[in-house]
Amino acid sequence: MITQPRVFDDTHLPRRLLHREQAVDTLARAFDPTLRGDRAEDILLYGPSGVGKTALARHTLDRLERRADVHHSYVECLGTSTAGVIRAILQDLPGPDPASNTPLEDLDLAMRDRVDDPLVVVLDEADGLPDAGTLSRLVDVTLLSVIPICHDPDDWLARVDDDVRQRLHGHEYGLDRYGVDELADILEVRAHLGLAFGSASRTQLERIADDVAGVARNGIQSLRAAAEIADERGHSSIHDEDIADCYERARRRIREANLQSLPFHHHVLYELIRRAGELEAGQLHERYEAVADELYHGRDQTPIGQRSRRNKLDKLQEYDLVAADGANQHRRYVVIDEEIDSPLLTNTLDILTHHQ
DNA sequence: ATTCCACGGGAATCGGTGGCAA
């Protein structure tokens, strides 16, 4: 039933962005000065995840680049540093890439040196920047303009330095979830491009759009999952019962991918919680210490201390794999989907369960 | 009121990497 799987990829960019006409206009206008060789206006793009912030920025900049010889740089900020951001920008500019141990100040100088035409820098996941001063360095470059993408603009503005706040203040642009009709339109295009003819009815697409509350990413992944389930059940088109079951699969797939992307330490903590169902913080640490030596034996990594474990647990929560509730010594960690196990630890059931 | 304990921000530190100059 799925004829073009790529259509459902997170990175797939449609030719037209439906129901984002005003947003595209606003961004395009902000880029206008570049056509005269001036710096573009900055825009702080915000909104909940999965509603197309990144797609909007990429789409509009692609269009700009086709219209004029204006360059842009796309930087994924999550988990990177100031130096990392500047490096990413330099990579997109002509000239040699700097050595990996080049001092930050030299990177900064190189960037100032090489930006001699208007440059638009998209900073995706800008809430993930650990250092508040990163943006100041960018904003200080004459012809460089920024498009930070974040979830909460007030939060974000509160954390950056004054100069950046002044530049972005009044230049916020928010995207909201789609309406049911709007998202159904979007899903219709994907179904048309990626599924066999007639696989899904308009009513079904509207139902999915409604069930995912207008979050495009979830809608698209749910549609894909529904088509897969229909295939497995031998249906020639998507049935309503396939839709009923598609959300769980879509969510589970995201969680599985999340877990896969994490390093070994996270897996250990996750499995300890999963096999217990739920654990108090104190017990969790106890068990970790009881099994750590054995589990890490023969690996190049070594067990980590409590403070680091807390950070890993934070990450597990961010990734929607475990939840925590309760304060202080009664804090409990609960696994969210017991069916999702860590492939890295499937052979260690004995070690993990012996020490009860 | 005091104690207990997990939390989480921030600084210091560690180990590995890769240029670069002697």
Add this chain to the structure above:
DNA sequence: TTGCCACCGATTCCCGTGGAAT
């Protein structure tokens, strides 16, 4: 080749905070 330096991500150390139990 060797020693040195800067970087960087990960980790640990230190410590103030605050809710719950005593």
